[in-house]
Amino acid sequence: MLVPIVAAAALMSYLVWRLHQQRSMFKDLPGPPHHAIWGHFLVMREIADCLPPDATPQLFAHLMRKRYGLGDFFYLDLWPLAPPQLVIAHPEMASQVTQKMNLPKESAIMQKWTGHILGKKSMVTANGHDWKIARKSFTSGFQPQKLLQHVPSIVDDALGFCEVLKVHARTQDVFKMEDLSARMIFNISARVILGLKCNAQRDDDEFLELFRKQASLAPQDFWSRYLYDISPQRHYQKWKHGRALDRYVGRIVDERIVHVPDEKSKYHAIDEAIATNRDYHSLSDKETRDMLIASVKTLIFAGHDTSASTICYIYAALSKHPEVLSRVREEHTNVFGPNPSSAPAMLRADPKLVNNLPYTLAVIKEALRLWPPTGVSLRHGVPGQTLKQADGTEWPTYPFAVLVNNCATMRREDLFKDPERFFPERHLVADPADPYFVPKDAWRPFEKGPRNCLGQTLALMQLKIALVMTLRTFDFAIVYENGTYMYQTLDVTAKPSQGLPTRVRMVYSI
Numbered sequence: 001m002l003v004p005i006v007a008a009a010a011l012m013s014y015l016v017w018r019l020h021q022q023r024s025m026f027k028d029l030p031g032p033p034h035h036a037i038w039g040h041f042l043v044m045r046e047i048a049d050c051l052p053p054d055a056t057p058q059l060f061a062h063l064m065r066k067r068y069g070l071g072d073f074f075y076l077d078l079w080p081l082a083p084p085q086l087v088i089a090h091p092e093m094a095s096q097v098t099q100k101m102n103l104p105k106e107s108a109i110m111q112k113w114t115g116h117i118l119g120k121k122s123m124v125t126a127n128g129h130d131w132k133i134a135r136k137s138f139t140s141g142f143q144p145q146k147l148l149q150h151v152p153s154i155v156d157d158a159l160g161f162c163e164v165l166k167v168h169a170r171t172q173d174v175f176k177m178e179d180l181s182a183r184m185i186f187n188i189s190a191r192v193i194l195g196l197k198c199n200a201q202r203d204d205d206e207f208l209e210l211f212r213k214q215a216s217l218a219p220q221d222f223w224s225r226y227l228y229d230i231s232p233q234r235h236y237q238k239w240k241h242g243r244a245l246d247r248y249v250g251r252i253v254d255e256r257i258v259h260v261p262d263e264k265s266k267y268h269a270i271d272e273a274i275a276t277n278r279d280y281h282s283l284s285d286k287e288t289r290d291m292l293i294a295s296v297k298t299l300i301f302a303g304h305d306t307s308a309s310t311i312c313y314i315y316a317a318l319s320k321h322p323e324v325l326s327r328v329r330e331e332h333t334n335v336f337g338p339n340p341s342s343a344p345a346m347l348r349a350d351p352k353l354v355n356n357l358p359y360t361l362a363v364i365k366e367a368l369r370l371w372p373p374t375g376v377s378l379r380h381g382v383p384g385q386t387l388k389q390a391d392g393t394e395w396p397t398y399p400f401a402v403l404v405n406n407c408a409t410m411r412r413e414d415l416f417k418d419p420e421r422f423f424p425e426r427h428l429v430a431d432p433a434d435p436y437f438v439p440k441d442a443w444r445p446f447e448k449g450p451r452n453c454l455g456q457t458l459a460l461m462q463l464k465i466a467l468v469m470t471l472r473t474f475d476f477a478i479v480y481e482n483g484t485y486m487y488q489t490l491d492v493t494a495k496p497s498q499g500l501p502t503r504v505r506m507v508y509s510i
């Protein structure tokens with residue numbers, strides 16, 4: 001009887017000591033009101049209560065800054081459920097973390113969210129050698145010049161999307177735009193990256209289904225992202241679907257290794273990566289094959305998920321801002337002529353036309369500012385690496401998880417005048433004296449530095465093409481009912497709530 005009592009007392013003493021040690025770490029650090037026992041849990045609960053339960057936590061930092069008048073950075077004590085955190089909400093400080101120090105990714109935590117989908121050595125979560133090899137292998141396939149050659153096939157996939165929209169326009173039903181746009185972008189990604197023609201837009205495509213099964217097993221709320229998943233059944237499902245996905249992608253990779261396109265001009269991103277590794281490594285090497293498989297999964301998943309939500313945010317914003325819609329339509333008429341059905345042929349003949357759409361680009365940028373699909377870069381502090389303020393004060397990055405919260409930065413009033421307003425014109429202002437001028441490094445939905453988004457040129461290109469193909473042909477009505485509205489939910493990345501219920505009407509017959 002005595003042994004369990006002593007053991008329980010020892011455990012209690014240890015926990016009290018740990019709690020004290022952990023909470024005192026925050027004594028002199030800037031942050032919201034701190035509780036000696038609860039740390040910042042009470043603050044977190046207060047902020048979470050302002051939002052729907054399934055809202056993405058990437059907005060928390062913005063709301064916290066506003067409510068407690070916090071500065072450019074602050075610390076959060078969420079032990080024992082989450083690691084101690086340093087939150088950054090300022091462009092210059094974000095640059096220190098992502099460019100100057102280039103702090104390593106917080107791989108262990110990120111893998112809890114995405115490891116079963118993308119693999120342990122995914123380019124997004126890996127550090128050091130594993131990251132370098134993957135990034136180097138795929139960089140050339142995403143050069144702007146190389147991507148222009150894919151414009152005709154992107155146009156074809158966007159036309160397929162229009163065909164499906166036409167059916168919805170005829171039936172006047174309400175459908176989930178996020179699902180439809182994800183299917184289009186999935187087709188585009190598979191073609192551009194792998195030279196693979198999928199039919200995700202109309203059928204239940206096996207490749208897309210495998211991804212979706214894995215994504216549905218990702219943590220769906222804030223805390224479960226940090227907690228260990230105790231369900232053996234879910235572990236089994238992750239393992240089973242993961243193996244099926246790896247086999248599927250492995251077959252595609254093996255096929256491309258054997259059947260290299262005859263001309264370099266026909267290379268897709270996977271062919272560029274294989275060519276790079278043919279020069280430096282043996283392609284039969286398991287490590288190289290695993291890297292190719294993990295990278296393909298990462299590129300397809302990271303690419304289609306984020307761009308699909310962005311299209312939704314743009315349609316939602318345009319449905320509320322007819323003046324912006326008129327201006328963007330006018331730009332499309334100026335570039336492609338009055339007949340919307342001329343645009344596909346013109347783009348196929350001259351892919352560079354996609355670079356002549358400054359206002360369309362400004363619309364995309366404004367949607368990404370207000371609703372970034374991945375608004376936080378999660379890094380790990382390093383001993384000796386400190387955050388420096390303009391007055392020379394230094395603040396520790398270690399032992400904290402460092403959250404570069406671009407979502408909060410891009411809603412700052414001192415950086416973006418009228419931050420809650422959807423105002424694409426701000427991205428066209430060149431005069432620094434203009435109050436709407438966007439300061440250097442303040443717009444960062446693709447992050448900056450060596451770990452910035454590899455696919456940003458492709459993302460912007462496919463978004464512009466999708467908008468050219470749809471905006472003059474359809475009117476989009478966003479139909480939330482019973483007092484619901486659009487916000488960003490947490491579903492691996494941030495997605496529009498309820499998949500963005502939409503009804504379309506054809507305004508031009510194609």
Ligand code: HEM
Pocket residue numbers: 123124125135189298299300302303304306307310368372373374375376377378445446447450451452453454455456458459
């Ligand atoms: C609107 C669309 C997109 C947005 C907003 C976006 C945003 C981002 C952000 C913020 C990061 C940094 C993440 C972090 O620091 O943890 C990132 C990384 C990455 N993105 Fe994107 N992305 C988009 C589309 C794409 C596309 C189309 C692809 C490829 C097909 C892609 C591939 C990647 C890859 C491979 C990385 C990891 C890069 C590295 O760590 O070296 N993304 N993206």
